[in-house]
Amino acid sequence: MTQPARRRSQGSGRGGRPATLTPERIVAAAVEVLDAEGLEALTMRRLGAQLGVAAMSLYRHIPNRDALLAEVVTHLFSEAVVELEVTGPWPEALPRFAAAYRGMLLAHPHAVPLLATHPVDTETGLALLTGLLDRFAASGVSHQDALTVIQSVAVYVLGHALAQVGTPPGTEGPAPVADPDATAFYDRWFETGLLAMVSGFEGQLAGQRARH
Amino acid sequence: MTQPARRRSQGSGRGGRPATLTPERIVAAAVEVLDAEGLEALTMRRLGAQLGVAAMSLYRHIPNRDALLAEVVTHLFSEAVVELEVTGPWPEALPRFAAAYRGMLLAHPHAVPLLATHPVDTETGLALLTGLLDRFAASGVSHQDALTVIQSVAVYVLGHALAQVGTPPGTEGPAPVADPDATAFYDRWFETGLLAMVSGFEGQLAGQRARH
DNA sequence: CTCAGTTTGCGTACATCGTAAGCTTACGAT
DNA sequence: ATCGTAAGCTTACGATGTACGCAAACTGAG
Numbered sequence: 001m002t003q004p005a006r007r008r009s010q011g012s013g014r015g016g017r018p019a020t021l022t023p024e025r026i027v028a029a030a031v032e033v034l035d036a037e038g039l040e041a042l043t044m045r046r047l048g049a050q051l052g053v054a055a056m057s058l059y060r061h062i063p064n065r066d067a068l069l070a071e072v073v074t075h076l077f078s079e080a081v082v083e084l085e086v087t088g089p090w091p092e093a094l095p096r097f098a099a100a101y102r103g104m105l106l107a108h109p110h111a112v113p114l115l116a117t118h119p120v121d122t123e124t125g126l127a128l129l130t131g132l133l134d135r136f137a138a139s140g141v142s143h144q145d146a147l148t149v150i151q152s153v154a155v156y157v158l159g160h161a162l163a164q165v166g167t168p169p170g171t172e173g174p175a176p177v178a179d180p181d182a183t184a185f186y187d188r189w190f191e192t193g194l195l196a197m198v199s200g201f202e203g204q205l206a207g208q209r210a211r212h
Numbered sequence: 213m214t215q216p217a218r219r220r221s222q223g224s225g226r227g228g229r230p231a232t233l234t235p236e237r238i239v240a241a242a243v244e245v246l247d248a249e250g251l252e253a254l255t256m257r258r259l260g261a262q263l264g265v266a267a268m269s270l271y272r273h274i275p276n277r278d279a280l281l282a283e284v285v286t287h288l289f290s291e292a293v294v295e296l297e298v299t300g301p302w303p304e305a306l307p308r309f310a311a312a313y314r315g316m317l318l319a320h321p322h323a324v325p326l327l328a329t330h331p332v333d334t335e336t337g338l339a340l341l342t343g344l345l346d347r348f349a350a351s352g353v354s355h356q357d358a359l360t361v362i363q364s365v366a367v368y369v370l371g372h373a374l375a376q377v378g379t380p381p382g383t384e385g386p387a388p389v390a391d392p393d394a395t396a397f398y399d400r401w402f403e404t405g406l407l408a409m410v411s412g413f414e415g416q417l418a419g420q421r422a423r424h
Numbered sequence: 425c426t427c428a429g430t431t432t433g434c435g436t437a438c439a440t441c442g443t444a445a446g447c448t449t450a451c452g453a454t
Numbered sequence: 455a456t457c458g459t460a461a462g463c464t465t466a467c468g469a470t471g472t473a474c475g476c477a478a479a480c481t482g483a484g
Contacts, residue, residue, distance in 0.1 A: 016430045113328065151401065159367030162371075196361075203412075229450040229460055272461060
């Protein structure tokens with residue numbers, strides 16, 4: 001039968017026209033356009049052009065634009081966290097995570113509003129952070145508390161990045177060639193706030209332990 | 213002469229048709245639509261309908277949609293901060309500010325992405341927070357340090373609100389009738405992170421003073 | 425080699441959006 | 455009455471996301 005069967009192929013069943021497009025290629029191209037021309041420029045037609053394909057062809061691989069943006073978010077977050085060295089006690093590992101996350105956000109400034117709008121899927125996020133969670137467990141911190149600490153820091157990092165890439169430069173163009181003074185200011189602010197948070201949590205958890 | 217004179221009236225010069233629209237009325241209506249139907253529904257035509265006016269009439273009072281959104285952001289932020297009691301030492305006043313800010317964000321969940329995307333104008337924000345800044349000065353904290361502390365907390369509050377209103381309920385509808393369990397979870401998380409931050413900064417500033 | 429069957433990509437079409445331009449309406453002053 | 459002016463309206467355009475059905479490109483069966 002020739003049922004509708006619209007949307008979504010079954011992966012790589014034999015037969016059929018060979019695919020030039022894959023979800024991965026689409027996401028990668030989306031990041032390219034995003035970095036080069038900003039979020040507003042990331043239209044379906046523009047993305048098709050980047051891939052040498054018509055806009056509608058994309059819909060064979062993604063349900064809609066919003067889902068694509070969600071994929072981009074997941075991709076970028078993974079990119080930041082995957083190559084993260086999680087060793088040592090949590091008060092050392094946690095700032096490394098924060099720095100890696102922030103590094104990714106500043107490397108893709110146009111993506112920051114996206115991360116704010118399309119939160120990383122909870123399941124996926126947790127899966128990517130098991131290594132970090134282990135560092136808390138190793139110090140006897142409960143899963144619940146570890147989650148609060150990590151999420152608080154993540155939320156701070158994203159909020160900080162939003163403030164940094166918020167308005168200063170234009171909202172487009174390849175590289176605004178950041179003002180080094182402003183960069184230093186944001187860097188110092190970031191470190192100060194992060195340190196306050198981490199040491200605050202250290203004190204909190206220590207006190208809790210003592211009171212066990 | 214009948215020069216173009218397009219865009220922007222000069223306030224209230226005599227003569228001319230009486231205005232049914234004002235920037236204030238427009239912003240207020242925008243908040244209504246936003247709260248009731250979400251950000252996607254806040255189109256120029258919908259907003260015009262809310263005011264009993266054609267979409268294009270709005271452009272006599274605002275330059276474009278994005279500027280309107282910026283006005284909405286400023287309006288909401290002022291609303292949150294204006295009725296804020298700023299007394300006592302900063303470690304007490306700061307959490308009150310955080311609570312007021314968060315209260316506003318949770319009262320207007322559909323506006324949270326807006327606050328993330330259209331940062332409050334720096335000048336305006338500072339002007340609204342002079343009272344709070346004074347509480348730091350009264351404790352001998354430098355203006356620079358006070359800014360870092362306040363901004364860090366603000367950034368945390370916004371990031372946290374983004375996480376809370378991010379995905380759980382639908383993205384529209386008047387009131388998703390929040391799940392009380394989820395609310396309690398987010399409340400506890402918020403308090404814990406905020407406390408860590410504040411006590412962390414307290415320690416930081418105290419140490420700095422001791423080392424003066 | 426031919427012909428189903430199946431999957432991918434394309435062309436067309438439409439509703440909706442922001443907003444540019446010029447016209448009409450409703451005032452106060454003369 | 456008439457005029458000048460500011461506010462609001464009508465019409466129109468280009469751009470966007472995406473629904474729908476067709477065309478192309480492959481695999482395996484006969």
